[in-house]
Amino acid sequence: MDPVLIINIAIAILVIIIALSGIKQIQQGQAAVIERLGKYHKTLEAGLSFIIPFFDRQKFVRNVNARPHELANNRIDLREQIMDIPEQEVISKDNIRMQVDTLVFFQIVEPYKAVYEISSPVKGIQQLSQTTIRNIFGEMDLDTSLSARESINDRLRSILDEATDKWGIKVLRVEIQDIIPPIELKEAMQKQMIAERERRAKVTLAEAEKQERILTAEGQRQKQILEAEGENQAVILKAEAERKKKILEAEGQSKSIQMVQEATAKGLDAVRVVLGKAEGIQGVVLIETLKAQQEIAKALASGENSKFFLPNDLAGLFGAIGGIKEVLDLSKDISAKQPKK
Template sequence: MQFIPGVILFVIVVGILANGISIVPQAQALIIERLGRYHATWDAGVHLMIPFVDRIAKRVNLKEQVADFPPQPVITKDNVTMRIDSVVFFVITEPKLYAYGVENPISAIENLTATTLRNIIGSMDLDTTLTSRETINTEMRSQLDVATDPWGIKVNRVELKNILPPDAIREAMEKQMKAEREKRELITLAQGKKESAVLNAQGNKEAAILNAEAEKQTAILRAEAEKERKIQEAEGQAKAIRAVKEAEADGIRLIREAGADEAVLKLRSLDALTRVADGRATKIVIPSDIQNMAGLVTALKETASVATPGDGSEKKA
């Protein structure tokens, strides 16, 4: 019977000691209070705490966290009301300040983000707001980082998710965008037509140049062909004349070599004279030395008549 209370006491002691052992995971920190006051910040690892004296006041997540806030109404410099929702990326660098600096850090960051956003957008007009996301993000991150430093929070990035202008302005912007798109399409179409016209003009120019070159080459070839033809004709005529003159020279040479007398030469002259008349001349001037040959020609004709077979009267004679 005395053994049972000892076992119970042992179990109680072991339980108390086990409860005093605390294991802190990686990327977390524990805020330890002793008798209600801040005592220490435990990082990752095994730690011992005094039962009933020390307690874990807060568990702090040291990873980078994302706070997505709902859209906030803001007014631009030109009195346009729009809604903007933002995302804040932050990390806790001082767990003690985070635990004791502000009651609700996330709510504090949300309200601080809304007021900072209103101040920045209030100094911009609508067009600047829609085209200056990067400027707004940088300015907000800088101001939030300074404001949250006493809370042990470092703001790494701030992003504007959506900028929602009023429906009327959004419709006007859509119409403007449509008009700009149609304008760009018309400009593109006009440029395409212009380029097509330029290409056609260049093509026509090149075609005209090629045609002119072809006509020029054709004319040159025709002129060269005509030149060659005339040269060949002239060479042919020269060869013919040369051949005739050579034949005449050969004839004269043969006559001289044959020893022809003056009578034969006169007969050749008479024959040439006959060919000149050719039955068409109405007046022929006969040299005096050829006129003296008339009797000789008559005698030759008679001799030729006797020698040539004819009618019966010639035979009787």
């Protein structure tokens, strides 16, 4: 084979290899910083990119990522990253020593600044977090520190985010995982908590008894009210019944009197007819007899007595009652015999 051809083939293969070495593939959520002749040139993002071999190179950035072993040495993680700040001792405002464990969530938003503005972003965030935590807890007493985690988290996030902004890093949130007071203080707090629970239990029990007494008294009051209302209603109903009874009795007496008066009126009419034909002492006897009957009828209608004692001289008047009947019958016969006009 011709040596020149072999050399040309070798050169062509070498050129292809060099050209292929300039093709870079970046995964989603990652980035790469390219330097040309030792100076920053550009930032490669997700997808295929091409660099000039021998002139361009990817910068090593192991200390930029929170977990560098998960990525290549020249890749920058653009996803949200978690940094576990080592547990540290802090002193509160009332001179209580505590152990604080913290998590920081951050994200690299400008790879150029994260690479060139600070030598080790991860170490910078860690040191800054520890210093800020000591300062914040030093301004608070123990009770405030234990009860104000949310405000501590917000304050930490705000301070760290402002400090790391020039590094191209955004602190998304900070979480205080645990605040551990000294053992003896922890035991005292445990006893205090137990005592507080017992106190609350007693208060709850007393409140329940109070409510029970209130409900019992209320039930008694309602019972008395209902009983009084029932008695009042019974009195009203009894009075109403008495009233109706009297009304009915009065109506009965009224009807009796009316019937007597009607009968008397009819009798008087008949007497007038008879008297028109009777003469002398017979007329007087009839009149006296009717007056006596009228008085007795009134007494009977009043219902006040069921027995009557009459003088002997009036007893003869009632003997004329049969005569009145005969007179009335005679009047009817005379009327019947008279010719109709």
